[in-house]
Amino acid sequence: VQLQESGPGLVKPSETLSLTCTVTGVSVTDGYYWNWIRQPPGKPLEWIGFIDYRGTTFHNPSLQGRVTISRDTSRGQFFLHLTSVTATDTAVYYCARLVYATSPYYFDYWGQGILLTVSA
C-alpha cells in the first residue's frame, strides 16, 4: 500500500487549494477511510477530514465549511479542495489511510507529505 500526494506548491491568498492523493496497492472502495491531515510550520498535526469507502465525507468543523473531499475510484485517487486560503493554510499536507473496521481506529499508511505555501 502506498499513498502519494501531488499538487501545486504555491497558491495565492483567497484562491482554492487542490491536492490529489494517489493510492496504490488497494482500492479506495475497500473498507478504509481516506484522510487528509496537515502540519503548519511549528504546529501540531491537524486532522482535516476523510472520505470513506462508500464515498461519505466528514471534515473538521474548525475549517468552517471550506473543505471538500472527493474521489475518483477509477483512478484510485481522492482529492482535497480548500477554498479561500490564507497564510494560515500554509502547511505540509498528508494523506493517510484510517483503519476503521475494528475499534480503536488508527492511521496505518501515510504519504510523505507535500508542502503547500499560500503567498501572493
Added chain:
Amino acid sequence: DIQMTQSPSSLSASVGDTVTISCRASQSIGNHLSWFHHKPGAAPKLLIYAASNLHSGAPSRFSGSGSGTDFTLTIRSLQPEDFATYFCHHSHSRPYTFGQGTKLEIK
C-alpha cells in the same frame, strides 16, 4: 476537542539507551491512542495502536502502555534510526487530534 499533550518536547539520548515519552489526553480516551515515528520528508510510520499493540513491521524494542488519559511510549536499546520525532494520536471521537511531537536527538 480533546487536547493531546506530549512530554518532553525534546529529548537527548545515546545509542543503547532506554527512553520514555508521555502523552496525556484532556479527557478519557480509553485505549484509542496510537504512536508514530516521523523523519522530515518521509511518511510517518505507525508503531503502536490501541495504546499497546505493536504494529506489524515495527521493531519489538518499541512498546506502549496506558489507558484513559495517560499513555507512555518506551523505546529500549535505542538504534541510530530511532532518532526522529514521535507523536501520539487519539481516535476516540472526531475531530481526531495529535500531540505536538517529541524530538529525540542523539546526545
